[in-house]
Amino acid sequence: MITTLLVTGATGFVGRNILLRARAEGAPVLAPVRSPKKLRSTLAEDGLPEGGVTPLGTDPESWPPLAPSHAVLSAGVLFARTRKEYFSVNVDWTLRVLRALPEDCRIVLVSSQSAGGPTPAGVEARRESDADQPITWYGESKLALEQAIRREFPARPITILRPPMILGARDSATLPLFKMARGFVRTKPGLATKFFSFVGVEDVVEAVFAGFRAGQPGPFYLSGREPVSDLALIAAAARAAGGRGVTLRVPLPVVRLMAAVVDAVPSWREATPSLTRDRAREIWPDRWVVDASAFREAAGWEARVSLDESLEAAFRHFRSTGQL
Numbered sequence: 609m610i611t612t613l614l615v616t617g618a619t620g621f622v623g624r625n626i627l628l629r630a631r632a633e634g635a636p637v638l639a640p641v642r643s644p645k646k647l648r649s650t651l652a653e654d655g656l657p658e659g660g661v662t663p664l665g666t667d668p669e670s671w672p673p674l675a676p677s678h679a680v681l682s683a684g685v686l687f688a689r690t691r692k693e694y695f696s697v698n699v700d701w702t703l704r705v706l707r708a709l710p711e712d713c714r715i716v717l718v719s720s721q722s723a724g725g726p727t728p729a730g731v732e733a734r735r736e737s738d739a740d741q742p743i744t745w746y747g748e749s750k751l752a753l754e755q756a757i758r759r760e761f762p763a764r765p766i767t768i769l770r771p772p773m774i775l776g777a778r779d780s781a782t783l784p785l786f787k788m789a790r791g792f793v794r795t796k797p798g799l800a801t802k803f804f805s806f807v808g809v810e811d812v813v814e815a816v817f818a819g820f821r822a823g824q825p826g827p828f829y830l831s832g833r834e835p836v837s838d839l840a841l842i843a844a845a846a847r848a849a850g851g852r853g854v855t856l857r858v859p860l861p862v863v864r865l866m867a868a869v870v871d872a873v874p875s876w877r878e879a880t881p882s883l884t885r886d887r888a889r890e891i892w893p894d895r896w897v898v899d900a901s902a903f904r905e906a907a908g909w910e911a912r913v914s915l916d917e918s919l920e921a922a923f924r925h926f927r928s929t930g931q932l
Contacts, residue, residue: 776921791853832913
C-alpha cells in the first residue's frame with residue numbers, strides 16, 4: 609500500500625500523469641520541483657487542489673527527513689547542448705535523490721529505450737538479453753544511471769523500466785507533430801519506412817504501479833500492442849487533428865545537413881532540440897522496436913491503449929489548453 613509517494617518530474621509528461629493517478633487513489637505526493645508556481649499551475653489545469661501535494665526543492669540534501677513508502681523517478685533532461693548537461697541531471701542528481709530516500713522505499717525508475725539503443729540487426733525486436741548500445745548522449749546518460757544504481761544500491765527495492773516513445777495527454781513533445789499534421793505538406797526523415805515501438809502514457813502509469821507490486825529489478829522494456837511505422841504515426845496524428853495533407857519523404861543526407869545547421873545556430877537549436885546532431889542520431893536507424901514480454905511475465909502488465917487513442921487524447925488536451 610502506498611502511504612506517501614515521491615515523484616520527480618511531477619510537472620513533466622510522465623510524472624504529471626503519475627501524480628494524477630496517485631491523487632485519484634488518495635495517496636499524498638511529495639514533488640521535488642524547480643518551480644512551485646509551475647506545480648500549482650499544472651495542478652489547477654488538471655482540476656486538482658494543492659492539498660495532498662507537497663513541493664520540495666531540487667536539492668535533496670536540503671530536504672527535511674522524508675518517509676515516502678514509494679517513489680517514482682521520472683525526471684530527466686531530454687535535450688541538452690553537452691554530454692555533461694545530460695549526465696549532471698540524469699545521473700548525478702538522480703543518484704542524490706536516491707541517497708535521500710529511505711532504504712526500504714520501493715522505487716520505480718522510468719529510464720528509456722535509448723539506454724539500450726535501436727533494434728539490433730537481424731532481429732524483430734530488442735530484448736533485455738541484447739547488448740546495450742546507446743547512440744546518443746541522452747541514451748548514454750540513462751544507461752550510466754542504471755549501471756550506477758546496480759553498483760551503489762544492489763539490495764534496494766528498485767525496478768527499472770525502459771519505455772519507448774510515450775504518447776498521450778500532456779505530452780508537449782507531440783505539439784509540433786500535430787501542427788505539422790494539420791498542414792498540407794507533412795515530412796518524414798528518410799526514404800525508407802521506419803518502425804518504432806510506442807506506449808500510451810496510461811499504460812506507462814499502469815506499468816509503474818505494476819512495477820511496485822512485482823518488485824523485480826529489471827531493466828524491463830515496455831511497448832504497446834504492436835510496432836508502428838513513421839508513416840502510420842503521422843497519419844494517426846493527422847486523423848486526430850483533422851489534417852488532410854500529403855507526406856513527403858526527405859532523404860537522410862538532407863536531414864543530416866539540417867541537423868548540422870540547427871546545431872550551429874543557437875536560436876534554432878533552442879527551437880528544435882530534437883534535430884541537434886546528437887539527438888538526430890536516433891533518426892538514422894530504421895528500427896526502434898522492443899519486446900515487452902519479460903515485463904508482462906514478471907508483473908502481469910499488458911499494454912491496452914492504441915496509437916489512435918493516445919494521439920486523440922493528446923490532441924484533446926492541446927485543444928482544451930488552447931495550444932491548438
